[in-house]
Amino acid sequence: MPIRREHRYFYPIDWPQLSATVRFQRAGGACETCGRPHGRTVYCLGDGRWWDAAVGAWRDGQGRTLRALPTIEDLGAIRTTRVVLATAHRDHDTANNADANLAAFCQRCHVNHDRPEHQRRRWRTLFRRRAMGDLFRGHYSPP
Template sequence: MPIRPEHRFFYPIDWRQLSTTIRFDRAGGACEGCGRPHGRTIYCLRDGRWWDAAAGTWRDGQGRTLSTLPTIEDLGGIRSTRVVLATAHRDHDTADNVAANLAAFCQRCHINHDRPEHRRRRWRTLFRRRAMGDLFQGRP
């Protein structure tokens, strides 16, 4: 996942090599959250279940084999997606680059992992905008 130019200075100079080591050497080219393989196109349902063609089975959002198959109604919402692994910081601190703090996640697992942090940042941004409006424009 590319890093925005304005955020590049938050990451170490050797981030590309560090990320490659985590994604391919440690994780073996598969998501550490759900097991989706990097670079492959998979078929998935809206709730996170996906078809593992290598094993010939359906898996849930955590990579476990399903005991019951999806119904015909579920298969109506099937879509294909190409899996791309990215290295995520478990504690959202880009300065903490020890291996235990880094994880190889697919797009779905990465966004699910970051959801609380995104919600917190969105609240802070909206709060700051409202405060700036009150400060300079006054309360109506």
């Protein structure tokens, strides 16, 4: 995932090389959670199941082979996505670049990993806006 301009200074100067090492040397060019291969277009369903063409099997969101095939109704909602790996910080601290703290995730796994942190930040922003409204305009009234 591209780094926003205002956040670039939180990452080390050698971040592109460090990220490439984690994604392609350590992880072997595949997501460390679900196993989706970098740069390939895969068929996937809305719940995380995807077709692994290299093995010829359907996999779940954790990369395990499915025991039961998707139904015809499920296959009606099939879509394609191009997999792009990104290096994520497991503890969301960009200053902690220890090897154990970095992971290679595809887009889906990266968003799932970051979801609790994004919810926390959203709550904090909303709380701050309400507090500023109370401070300067009286009680906050939702729009």
